[in-house]
Amino acid sequence: MAKTPPNCAMVLFGAHGDLTKRLVIPALYNLARQNQLPKNFALLGVDHNNCTAKQWRDDLHDFMESLTQSKGEAKEKKIDEKVWKKLSANFHYLTADFTKDKTYSDLGAELAKMDKAYKLDGNALFYLAVADRFFGTVVDGLGHAGLLKQNGKHWRRVVIEKPFGHDLKSAKELNARIRKQLDEHQIFRIDHFLGKETVQNILALRFANGLFEPIWNRDRIDHVQITVAETVGVEERAGFYEVTGALRDMVPNHLFQLVAMMAMEPPSSFDADVVRARKADVFKAMHPLTTSDVVRGQYGAGKIGDEAVRAYRSEDGVKKDSATETYVAMKLGIDNWRWAGVPFYIRTGKRMTRRSTEIAIRFKRAPYALFRETKTEEMKSDWLVLRIQPDEGICLHFNAKQPGTEMVLDSVALNFNYKDWFKAAPAVGYETLLYDVFTGDGTLFQRADQVEAAWAVVDPILKAWAEEKPTDFPNYKAGSAGPKAADELLREDGHAWRAIE
Numbered sequence: 001m002a003k004t005p006p007n008c009a010m011v012l013f014g015a016h017g018d019l020t021k022r023l024v025i026p027a028l029y030n031l032a033r034q035n036q037l038p039k040n041f042a043l044l045g046v047d048h049n050n051c052t053a054k055q056w057r058d059d060l061h062d063f064m065e066s067l068t069q070s071k072g073e074a075k076e077k078k079i080d081e082k083v084w085k086k087l088s089a090n091f092h093y094l095t096a097d098f099t100k101d102k103t104y105s106d107l108g109a110e111l112a113k114m115d116k117a118y119k120l121d122g123n124a125l126f127y128l129a130v131a132d133r134f135f136g137t138v139v140d141g142l143g144h145a146g147l148l149k150q151n152g153k154h155w156r157r158v159v160i161e162k163p164f165g166h167d168l169k170s171a172k173e174l175n176a177r178i179r180k181q182l183d184e185h186q187i188f189r190i191d192h193f194l195g196k197e198t199v200q201n202i203l204a205l206r207f208a209n210g211l212f213e214p215i216w217n218r219d220r221i222d223h224v225q226i227t228v229a230e231t232v233g234v235e236e237r238a239g240f241y242e243v244t245g246a247l248r249d250m251v252p253n254h255l256f257q258l259v260a261m262m263a264m265e266p267p268s269s270f271d272a273d274v275v276r277a278r279k280a281d282v283f284k285a286m287h288p289l290t291t292s293d294v295v296r297g298q299y300g301a302g303k304i305g306d307e308a309v310r311a312y313r314s315e316d317g318v319k320k321d322s323a324t325e326t327y328v329a330m331k332l333g334i335d336n337w338r339w340a341g342v343p344f345y346i347r348t349g350k351r352m353t354r355r356s357t358e359i360a361i362r363f364k365r366a367p368y369a370l371f372r373e374t375k376t377e378e379m380k381s382d383w384l385v386l387r388i389q390p391d392e393g394i395c396l397h398f399n400a401k402q403p404g405t406e407m408v409l410d411s412v413a414l415n416f417n418y419k420d421w422f423k424a425a426p427a428v429g430y431e432t433l434l435y436d437v438f439t440g441d442g443t444l445f446q447r448a449d450q451v452e453a454a455w456a457v458v459d460p461i462l463k464a465w466a467e468e469k470p471t472d473f474p475n476y477k478a479g480s481a482g483p484k485a486a487d488e489l490l491r492e493d494g495h496a497w498r499a500i501e
C-alpha cells in the first residue's frame, strides 16, 4: 500500500489551460479515487481569466465528463461524483497576471488562509502549467514574495513543464535563473513520458531480472531502434509548433529519456540522484551529432486510414513555405564500454502510418549456420520489442523450426501484454509524477545537468538547420513511414527500419 503523502497546498498556474484540464485535474481525481492524495489537500487555480472558484470547478467537471465519454486508453465510464465533490470542495481560484508583483502578494495571503482553513502544515507545491516564457517570471515572482522559502518543518516545491529551454543556451539561462530562487531538490522538471507505466517498467525489466542484463551490451546487441510515431498532425498548436519543430519538441526530452532508460548503467540504488546521474552519463557519452547523422522531414497531404488530411504547410497558422520539421530521424552513438559501436537509431514524426511508440533491440545473429541450407544472413533476426504505447507489452521474436520433416526455420514471438496480466486503474500518466512530487521523490524528473547535456547533443543540429533551410519539404506523405532519406540513414549501415505496427 502506497504511503499517504504529507498535507499540502497545490497552486496551479495556468488553471484554464489545456494541460490542466486534460492531465493535471484528471490525475488528481484518479489519485483521490485511490486514496493517494494528502489527507489534507487544497488546490488554488491561478490564471488571467476572470472567474469564480465555482465557475472553475464547474468547467473542470464538464470537461472531465466529456473525457469519460470520449474513446481512449484507460478511460472510466462515469465520474464518481462523491469523489469529485469531496476533492473539488477544496478548489479555490485567483484571477491574476503572472507578470505583476501584486499577484504574488495576493497569492501569499490566499495560501496563508488556505493553510489555516485546511491545516496544510505550510507545505506548498507550485505547478507551472503555463507557456514556457512565463517559467522564469513565475519563479522570480514566487521567490521575491518569499513563497519558496522552506525549512525543516515545511517544504516548497516547483513543477516545471516542458519545453525547458529551446536550445542549450536558453536552457542554461533558465536553469541559472530559477536556481537563484530554488535549490535543485525543490525543482521537478516534468517529462510526461516518464509517467508512462511501460517506460518505468524498462528499469524493472533490466534490473529486476537476472536474464536480460548479461546480454544488454555490445557483445550481444547489434543495434537499437526507438520509434515514436504519431498519427496526429499539428492540431491547434501551430503557434507553438512552427517555432519548435519535431526535434526540439520530442528528441532531447521524450526520446532521449527512452534512450537513457535503455542505455544507462545499473544504478547502485534507486536514490533519485543516483538514477539521474546514471542517465546524465548516457547523454554525456553521446557522440556530438553532425547533419549527416540526422534526417528531417515535413508531411505533405495524404491519408490516415480512410481520412484525407492536409499538408503541414496548409494547416491553420502554418506558413506556406514553412521550414519546420514534423519528422526527425537520427543515428546516435554512445561512447562507453557497454555501447561502443552499437548504433541507436531514433525517429519520431507526426502524421505517420500508425500511432506507435516502441524500443526494439536487435540481437546479433548466431555466429555460424548450423542448419543445412540456411545461411545465417538469411535467418530472421532476434528482436526484443518493448511496446510503450498503445497495446503496452513486451515481445521476443526468435527463430523456431516449422513442424515437418525438413528443418525449415521461421520467426516466432513470445508475447506479454500488460492488460492480460494486470488490471490497471484508469490513469492519464500524470498520477505517478504528481504523487512523486507530493512525496518529494525526484527520480522521474529531469535534473539540470541532464537537461543541459541533452540539449548539448542536439545543439549543433539546431544551429546547422537554422542556417540551411530544407529544399525538399514536404518530403513524406501523411500516412506514410517518413521520408526516404531516413531509410538511407540505416541502409548505409546495412540495416532497415522495422515496420511501424
Ligand code: BG6
Binding pocket: 162, 230, 249
Ligand atoms: C508532447 C509534444 O510533449 O508529447 C506533442 O509536445 C506530442 O507534440 C506529445 O504529441 C506525445 O505524447 P504522447 O503521450 O501522446 O505520446
